[in-house]
Amino acid sequence: MNVHRLGFLGFGHVGRALAELLERKRPELRQRYGFDYGVTGIATGGGGYIAAEPGGTLRPEAASPAAPVAGRRCADVDAWLAAARPDVVFEMSPTDARHPDRAVAHVRSALLAGAHVVSANKGPNLQAYRELADLAWAAGRHYLFEASCMGGVPIFSLFRDGLPAARLQRFRGLLNCTSSVVLREIERGGDLAAGVARARALGVAEADPAADLDGWDCAVKICAIGTVLMDTPVPLERVAVTGIRQAPVDEIRRAAQSGGQIRLVSVVERHGADVHATVRPERLEPSDPLFSPEPQDIVGVFDVDVLHGLTVRGHRLGADTTAYDLLADLVRAVTRPVPPEHAKPRGRDSISSQPITLHTS
Ligand SMILES: NC(=O)c1ccc[n+]([C@@H]2O[C@H](COP(=O)([O-])OP(=O)(O)OC[C@H]3O[C@@H](n4cnc5c(N)ncnc54)[C@H](OP(=O)(O)O)[C@@H]3O)[C@@H](O)[C@H]2O)c1
Numbered sequence: 001m002n003v004h005r006l007g008f009l010g011f012g013h014v015g016r017a018l019a020e021l022l023e024r025k026r027p028e029l030r031q032r033y034g035f036d037y038g039v040t041g042i043a044t045g046g047g048g049y050i051a052a053e054p055g056g057t058l059r060p061e062a063a064s065p066a067a068p069v070a071g072r073r074c075a076d077v078d079a080w081l082a083a084a085r086p087d088v089v090f091e092m093s094p095t096d097a098r099h100p101d102r103a104v105a106h107v108r109s110a111l112l113a114g115a116h117v118v119s120a121n122k123g124p125n126l127q128a129y130r131e132l133a134d135l136a137w138a139a140g141r142h143y144l145f146e147a148s149c150m151g152g153v154p155i156f157s158l159f160r161d162g163l164p165a166a167r168l169q170r171f172r173g174l175l176n177c178t179s180s181v182v183l184r185e186i187e188r189g190g191d192l193a194a195g196v197a198r199a200r201a202l203g204v205a206e207a208d209p210a211a212d213l214d215g216w217d218c219a220v221k222i223c224a225i226g227t228v229l230m231d232t233p234v235p236l237e238r239v240a241v242t243g244i245r246q247a248p249v250d251e252i253r254r255a256a257q258s259g260g261q262i263r264l265v266s267v268v269e270r271h272g273a274d275v276h277a278t279v280r281p282e283r284l285e286p287s288d289p290l291f292s293p294e295p296q297d298i299v300g301v302f303d304v305d306v307l308h309g310l311t312v313r314g315h316r317l318g319a320d321t322t323a324y325d326l327l328a329d330l331v332r333a334v335t336r337p338v339p340p341e342h343a344k345p346r347g348r349d350s351i352s353s354q355p356i357t358l359h360t361s
Contacts, residue, residue, distance in 0.1 A: 001034060004334055007041035007086030007115065008060065009077070009106050010093035011069075014120050014147070015042075017323035018090065019060035025327060033335055041084025042069050045093070049074040051083035077106055081113040088333055090326055091119040097220045097236060100127045107132050111139050116333040118326055120147035122224040126236060129227050140338055144329035145228075149221045150175065150298050152321025153314035157332070159229055166304040168229045170269035172290065173300035175221045177204040177317070178212035179244045179264040180295035183281075186249055187256035203318070204296065214243035215279040218266040222277045225300075226268035232275045234268060242280040255283050261291060 006022075008015050022029075022037065030036050038057035043049040050071040052058045058069045074080040081089075089110035093103055100123030107124045108131075110117045117136070124132055125145060136143035146156050150173075159166070174180060181204060182195030190198070192213070199205035199212075211217040219239045226234035244264050252262045265282040268275060284291045289301050289311045298317050302310040314321065 001030065001036055002334070003036045003038060004087040005040040005085055006037050006330075007043075007081070007084050007089040007110070008039065009043045009089060009091050009110075010121075011042050011044050011047075011060065012092070012094075013319035014151075014322050014326070015060075015090070015092045017319040018092070018326050021320070021323045021327055029331070033331055035334055037330075041080055041086055042071075043077070043080060043093075049077060049080035051080055077109050078113075081109060081115070086110070086113075086115045088330055089115045089117050090330075091117060091121045091124070092326075093121060095121050095123045095220070097123055097126055097216075097223075100124055104128045104132070107143065108135060111135050111141050111143065114139065114141065116142040117144070118147075118329040118333060119143075119145040120151065120322055120326060121145075122148040122220060125224045125228055126220065129224075129233070130231070137338065142329075142333040142336075142338055144333055146329050147322045147325035149224050150300060150312075150314060150317065151319075151325050152317040153298060153300065153312050154325070154328070155225065155300060155312060156228060157328070158312065163304060163307075166306050168270075168302060168304050170267065170303040171222075171225055171229065171300060172265060172267045172303075173222075173225075174263055174290050174292060174298060175218045175266050175300075176212050176264055177202075177296050177298065178206070178209055179215075179218075180292070180297070181205075182213065183244060183247070183252055183262055183264075184295040186252045187261070189253075191249075192245065202296065213245055215241040215264060216243075218264060218279040219277070222266040222268050222279060226275050226277055230268070230270060230275050234275050234277050239277040239279060241278075244281050247281040251283075260285050263290065263292070265290060 039060050040052045050069050051074055052071050058071050074083050091106050103121045103123045104127050107117050132143055178199040181199040185195035185198050196209050219241045223234040223236050255262045261284050262281050263284055266279045268277040290299050296316045299313045
């Protein structure tokens with residue numbers, strides 16, 4: 001049986017949920033997919049880069065936030081990769097959309113060290129998607145990131161595996177629970193502060209919910225979706241963003257009283273050779289596929305050249321469902337060959353130099 005060495009870059013909510021899920025799924029991974037795993041490296045901001053002793057493994061399931069893991073401390077990510085020798089690296093460090101260099105360097109170094117990379121972090125794709133995809137292709141390794149957007153609802157693998165040769169024209173989605181929970185509270189007579197308190201009680205709001213309320217969390221996600229699925233860079237600064245603080249309270253309540261709802265809607269669409277992205281509060285009617293009686297729903301509607309209105313919906317997404325996306329990518333990474341269409345370099349270089357003749361009758 002193959003035993004794959006795993007490295008965790010980041011060991012917070014998602015990393016811990018992944019460690020638990022892996023432990024729970026170990027028998028299934030062995031029986032159905034014929035592999036086992038051992039964790040040979042864990043890195044955190046506070047704990048640094050820790051690698052197992054040669055030939056040994058770390059026990060992430062026994063770690064606590066105060067005392068992450070015992071092992072050898074390495075100077076940096078390259079030393080850690082050399083010591084832990086992971087076959088698969090999970091990038092689960094914090095997303096810093098404006099300064100993603102550290103996470104990009106993590107992915108680049110891991111691929112160059114010969115590991116597959118499975119990422120929950122959307123930052124690297126905002127800055128360097130094509131470079132990293134091409135690097136993975138050249139290295140013969142997978143670079144997979146299903147967990148990075150709508151964690152728990154498959155969108156990237158849906159495209160890659162389920163929609164070959166389809167071209168995404170437009171994606172429209174509800175990508176942020178906190179804003180929906182706050183808007184629901186306002187519909188019911190509460191205010192913004194009560195909505196934030198409700199979102200915190202449900203465990204969906206960040207300590208500082210500004211990025212949720214001002215639309216920047218959605219903007220980062222829609223940029224990542226457009227950049228990857230339309231294979232065209234969508235810079236954050238080009239997204240037209242309006243948050244829910246700008247939505248008038250009386251309009252929010254009027255919409256609800258007349259059977260509709262105002263929600264924070266993110267859109268990315270092609271305009272000729274260009275791609276435009278917006279995030280703004282919109283009135284939704286019950287016939288709209290984004291309309292959600294349940295404010296903890298995350299929804300996406302894809303319009304592709306061969307299908308219209310393909311809708312995916314997830315409920316109560318969080319660290320656990322994101323961990324499942326990571327596990328699913330792990331299974332893909334270690335059981336499938338790197339598909340050439342996944343990261344094929346675009347443009348003239350990718351066109352076959354062999355002339356071919358088409359015979360038509
Ligand atoms: N939570 C979700 O539901 C969810 C869903 C989809 C995607 N994501 C993405 O998944 C990633 C992890 O999310 P999370 O909720 O687990 O975040 P988190 O709880 O804040 O954990 C982040 C982890 O990264 C570590 N870290 C900080 N700087 C690091 C560095 N330089 N090198 C390596 N590790 C470092 C932190 O260590 P210290 O605590 O010691 O600083 C912590 O262990 C983020 O990119 C997030 O956007 C999360």
